[in-house]
Amino acid sequence: MSQLTFLAVHAHPDDEASSTGGLYRLLADQGVRTVLVTCTNGECGDAPDGAKPDADHHDGDAVAAIRKVELEEAVEILGIRRLIRLGYRDSGMMGWPQNKDPESFWATPVEEAAVRLAAILHEERPQVIMTYNEIGFYGHPDHIQAHRITMRALELIDYEPTLYFNAIPASVMATMRERWEEEDRRKREEELAKGIVREPEVGPVDEDGNEIDMGTPDEEIGAIIDVSALTDAKYDALSAHASQISPDSFWMKMTKDEFRQAMGRECFKRVTNPQGLEGVVDDIFAGYR
Ligand SMILES: [Zn+2]
Numbered sequence: 027m028s029q030l031t032f033l034a035v036h037a038h039p040d041d042e043a044s045s046t047g048g049l050y051r052l053l054a055d056q057g058v059r060t061v062l063v064t065c066t067n068g069e070c071g072d073a074p075d076g077a078k079p080d081a082d083h084h085d086g087d088a089v090a091a092i093r094k095v096e097l098e099e100a101v102e103i104l105g106i107r108r109l110i111r112l113g114y115r116d117s118g119m120m121g122w123p124q125n126k127d128p129e130s131f132w133a134t135p136v137e138e139a140a141v142r143l144a145a146i147l148h149e150e151r152p153q154v155i156m157t158y159n160e161i162g163f164y165g166h167p168d169h170i171q172a173h174r175i176t177m178r179a180l181e182l183i184d185y186e187p188t189l190y191f192n193a194i195p196a197s198v199m200a201t202m203r204e205r206w207e208e209e210d211r212r213k214r215e216e217e218l219a220k221g222i223v224r225e226p227e228v229g230p231v232d233e234d235g236n237e238i239d240m241g242t243p244d245e246e247i248g249a250i251i252d253v254s255a256l257t258d259a260k261y262d263a264l265s266a267h268a269s270q271i272s273p274d275s276f277w278m279k280m281t282k283d284e285f286r287q288a289m290g291r292e293c294f295k296r297v298t299n300p301q302g303l304e305g306v307v308d309d310i311f312a313g314y315r
Pocket of ligand 1: 041
């Protein structure tokens with residue numbers, strides 16, 4: 027069997043850790059060649075003092091420089107063999123002025139970036155590729171664009187790899203949502219006691235303001251990977267992105283034990299299926315080994 031190679035197309039530094047951190051470490055430990063394509067430099071991330079991109083003193087290039095180093099550390103932790111940064115500017119959230127920056131990923135013609143990605147695919151010839159679904163999992167322009175260039179690149183290459191989208195099963199998403207809503211209700215009650223009235227928080231919305239459904243129907247899940255033995259590496263890789271993931275974030279507040287319970291599975295939807303797989307597999311290279 028020729029060298030197994032896995033390649034993921036991610037939007038920003040830190041996405042590789044949050045949705046595929048366990049998988050990357052697992053595959054590295056198995057001797058699989060792992061490649062990461064990160065499309066943007068992350069200029070719209072938080073500044074070291076927590077400032078958001080709309081703050082006057084927020085310096086996108088300085089933020090990107092920090093995130094470059096953080097990404098390299100995460101890559102080391104996850105055993106990723108090759109990191110390719112496409113170098114586009116972070117487009118920010120939908121509707122932000124950064125969307126219109128001609129150097130932003132969102133403003134880049136799909137064809138242009140897809141041709142670059144196709145050249146990487148020709149060189150690496152990964153059997154398995156992962157990116158996001160057509161709504162970019164949660165509607166972020168750079169995630170949508172990562173989807174678009176990947177789909178186009180697949181049309182430009184001379185073989186058919188197995189493509190997966192990262193996914194959270196709808197049933198799991200519903201449980202998580204209940205927890206968020208409960209937490210938000212509790213916070214609003216505390217605020218109300220101090221005389222502050224606030225509307226309930228809503229999840230990400232699309233261009234028309236409709237809330238985005240981030241769950242994938244359970245029956246569409248095609249791979250469930252047990253990464254429970256590797257969650258420490260995933261936690262450490264997330265921690266490496268210290269400028270973006272604060273110690274009191276949802277993830278970092280968990281103990282490593284709690285993190286293992288919550289993050290011990292990574293799920294994917296199978297989109298192309300050249301190996302003719304059926305049902306849910308527990309190995310992302312099912313059909314190739
Ligand atoms: Zn992202």
